[in-house]
Amino acid sequence: MTKYTLIGLLAVCATVLCFSLIFREQLCELNIHRGNTVVQVTLA
Secondary structure (H helix, E strand, O other): OOOHHHHHHHHHHHHHHHHHHHHHOOOOOOEEEEEEEEEEEEOO
C-alpha cells in the first residue's frame, strides 16, 4: 500500500466517523455503493 493510499483511506474513515458522530440521532443506517463494493454502517 502506498503512502497516499493509506492517507486517503484514513481520510475516508475519519470523514465517516465525524459524519456518524454529528448525525447519530438522525442516522440509523448508512450505505455507500462504489462499483462492486458496498459499505454499510448500522448504528444500534
